[in-house]
Amino acid sequence: MTGVQIRLAEIIEALSKALDMTEGQPEGHCIRCCYIGMHIGREIGLDDVQLRDLYYTLLLKDLGCSSNAARICELYIADDLRFKRDFKLVDGSLAQVLRFVVSHTGMQSGLAERFRSILNILQNGGELSIELIQTRCQRGAEIARQMRFSEDVAQGILGLDEHWNGGGKPDGVSGEQIPLFSRIALLAQVIDIFHISGGRKSALAEVKKREGDWFDPSLVKAFINVSERPDFWMSLASCEVEAIVLASEPGQHAIMADDDYLDDIAAGFAKVIDAKSPYTSGHSDRVALFTDLIAEQMGIDFEARRLLKRAALLHDIGKLGVSNSVLDKPGKLDEQEWLQMKRHAEFSERILSTVGAFSAAARIGGAHHERLDGKGYPRGLTADRIPMEVRIVSTADVFDALTANRPYRAAMPIAEALAILWGDAGKSHDPICIEALERALHRLTPNKDERSSEFSAAARFG
Structure with a gap:
């Protein structure tokens, strides 16, 4: 295959499935997030250059996800894949977080070891979560740069876990201080996760619930508009979504990789x-x-x-x-x-x-x-x-x-x-x-x- 060129989007789509695996997500999660996020990007009027960078941010949003897996396993004495999968369904409220920690920490360990781990997490949870997210986001941004993606893509990956109200991590920035691509990627991520787990109504309910807290209200509005189009949900749930995303790479010419x-x-x-x-x-x-x-x-x-x-x-x-x-x-x-x-x-x-x-x-x-x-x-x-x-x-x-x-x-x-x-x-x-x-x-x-x-x-x- 040397001497030939191949579409970059085709390669990144395929490799994004490995990122889905290490996040404990069903295959195609990043691809579906790209489908969702690109609809939002077009709805708010992004130009072709912005859309192209958004496209790769969405496919590679979890690029740093493997870097905190061992630490999660160590801290929570848990299967990191199951832990990550289930944590995506937690809305960040104290009650849900506490229930999650108790139900996912050291379940296969002895009582004393489990108790010590839970106590450590309850006492140092804020610092530990910042550490885990910072490691993941910084690593992802570094690798994106190495793979020749723009600084806007790197910054989009870096800010994935920041929330509109400033309650996110690792830096606690708020509002428009959060890179636009990060805001779109987080919204698309939650939509896909709740759509897969509970269907269209569950996804819409979760988006509205977190509007103004996790999510930029203007992006939520854009998504609501998109979600009312007849073919949006049908295509998202179809086996053709990967082909649709590949065919919708922004720009007049596909990027080729030598x-x-x-x-x-x-x-x-x-x-x-x-x-x-x-x-x-x-x-x-x-x-x-x-x-x-x-x-x-x-x-x-x-x-x-x-x-x-x-x-x-x-x-x-x-x-x-x-x-x-x-x-x-x-x-x-x-x-x-x-x-x-x-x-x-x-x-x-x-x-x-x-x-x-x-x-x-x-x-x-x-x-x-x-x-x-x-x-x-x-x-x-x-x-x-x-x-x-x-x-x-x-x-x-x-x-x-x-x-x-x-x-x-x-x-x-x-x-x-x-x-x-x-x-x-x-x-x-x-x-x-x-x-x-x-x-x-x-x-x-x-x-x-x-x-x-x-x-x-x-x-x-x-």
Whole structure:
């Protein structure tokens, strides 16, 4: 696929489904928010440039959502996906917040641990919620900038959780101090959530209830006008809404992404993926680095290496759909947790397969935990069905996992990690890939036993 151009909207629509997963929302949430928000934007008379920026703000509003998942799991001793999904239905009133905290904190924990967690939240809830939202919004804005979106898009993501009356977070700004795109995105978000959970009447009732508190009254008025059009709700609820949103990208010409831009998008989403867990910080970047080192040693040409690096950056995107209570568990996973963990490969393939430019990444994302002996997952493929590009990324992935800290063990020295790879050569990993990795590491550092506890492999070898 190198050398071709693809519509940016098509890529972002597909990747927005990964953001839906990590927010615990039904697939297509960001797309439906884009449909709703763009109707509001047109109703208030935004020009094409503003509409284009609003379009991408709505699709990427949750770009920083993975960055507070581990902290939510830690504070509330809860499944972060369920927690985030259910919290979206809370209107912010003290009574609802208290009920939510009591019903969602430490439900699977011992009584004493649960009591301590609830007490901590009740005593420090304001500071904790600011911390969680600030982390999410700032991270999302940073990644949007990295992915070449305008400052208006970044600011729209940054202000998503501010409220018209000044009662939002993290900065408590009010009224027109809140970026317009943030105001539209928050309104569209609540409309979609309540429409999905309770239908049209529920969505309209919630909007009117929060008018003047959470929502800009002028935007509520615009939405009410939009909602009275006969086809609005029908299209929103139809299976065609994704195609409608893609076809309605503002501007006379669709924005096209070339290879350099695709690389930036992959690098940006790699940061979303790795922010999900403190134990995977920098993992995707390092896997991409080790993948490239292996491929270079194997004599693979630049264009094919570029596709491999892109795939390596995105191979774990499906982990956004796995709870941190599973990802960060320090002990052995039980049967149900292991089934959840194994689904991340399936999720990766499903998300990436909808974008032609990421077809190689979809194949690798879906198969990077397969083994040559057929004992891998999710399909139990044997060697004859595992392409070399999958074998390369799989080797890079396991090598980085072994040489990085994990919740269940400390990082291994390089020599020990290579010995483990060689111990499973021909059964789990391809000896050709292991040998290429070993040659690359030897060229970069003659002492393979050295590994600084303070610097990642990417920092040392990059």
